[in-house]
Amino acid sequence: MRIAYLHQYFNTPKMAGSTRSYEIARRLVLRGHDVHVVTSNCLSAGPSATWAETREEGIHVHWVSVPYSNHMSFSQRCRAFAQFAWRSAIRAASLKADVIFATSTPLTIVLPGLYAAKRARIPFVFEVRDLWPEIPIALGAIKNPLLIRVARALESLAYRQAEHIIALSPTMRDGIVQRGVAPERVSVIPNSCDFELFDVSSAAGEAFRKEQAWLGDQPLVSYVGTMGIVNGVEYLANLAAEVYKLDPAVRFLVVGGGRCAEAVRATAERRGVLKRNFFMWDPVPKQEVPRIVSASTLGTSLCIDNPALQANSANKVFDTLAGGRPLAVNHEGWIAQLIRERGLGIVFDPQELPGTAQRLVRFLRDPEAIRRAESAARRTGRELFERGKLATSIEQILVDVVQGKQVTAVCHC
Secondary structure, eight states, X not given: OEEEEEOTTOOOTTSSSOOHHHHHHHHHHHTTOEEEEEEEETTSSSOOSOEEEEEETTEEEEEEEOOOOTTSOHHHHHHHHHHHHHHHHHHHHTSOOSEEEEEOSSGGGHHXXXXXXXXXXXXXEEEESSOTTHHHHHTTSOOOHXXXXXXXXXXXXXXXXXXXXXXXXXXXXXXXHHTTOOGGGEEEOOOOBOHHHHOOOHHHHHHHHHHOTTTTTSXXXXXXXXXXXXXXXXXXHHHHHHHHHHOTTOEEEEEOOOTTHHXXXXXXXXXXXXXXXXXXXXXXXXXXXXXXXXXXXXXXXXXXXXGGGTTOOOHHHHHHHHTTOOEEESSOSHHHHHHHHHTOEEEOOSSOHXXXXXXXXXXXXXXXXXXXXXXXXXXXHHHHOBHHHHHHHHHHHHHHHHTTOOOOOOBOO
């Protein structure tokens, strides 16, 4: 089967950021499929119509230069979305594929996906990573009524035309069904646990700790990911300040970049914890993250307090589980429910910091509680979110639509 896999922000393990598409594509190649990823070089100096091609673990990757970063304004991002949609549509249509597999965000990935599918008369499968345009509307990023109608129309078009839809969380599936899509047309395949990468020996974490003079054998709370507006990582700086009053030895490490990185730094400095118990690093390649997870006592996934964001399926959640580490989030939703039901760690209160700090310190200083959460994390990752199992489900969906069979919706949650 020849698959055209459209993802504007494709990353390899040598790059910082999500590698879901890489890991899925790599497994599809290992199972004998010919996979062509159409993506962008986000770090290029400027836009270009010239395509570059590379081979990544057998994946045929087509790169076009379309600069993009978390620092861009909403209008700049929209321009980048449109540039990639235009260029990738022509490229994808030329690949003579058997199926188009397009993954959002942005929602504009639908345009090249549908164009290529219609031109080649092949099926289109759509993966929803975030509920767009729900999120930008809820956050006030899209206010113009006409633009909202256009975004809604594009969303409806994607759902109508897709042979099958993959949602990254059960809450996303519910949101899609509420838009009039039959439940049997939507599968839930979340972000996943890469045990090949993250199930490292304890020696990796111990070595990391020895390299950091500020860490030693103290408890470590980590956040590895983007510091954008929706992430609200200032929360962790404020929490670190409250924890410092109770237990100055507890350490916090934030690794990443983004539009709000300087705001996080400024918050930590204002609260008097920067480089005392709160430390910040620039982004690191994905292949370096397992050592940080291994060294952590608790991994975190954060977002601002907005119900529209509670459907998220953040990579850092599954990386933490794959590393066998306790998990904390500061929002409600399906991940919070999973933490409570399976004893994976802590659900932070997004508003009440002093009480949250007290609960966190008690947890970090309770070896038995940590041991139970570590065991639950490993078990949950293996049972529900192992990458190979989830990749098999995606493969079966693609095979079924190519063969014209009725797709059986699956739910990994």
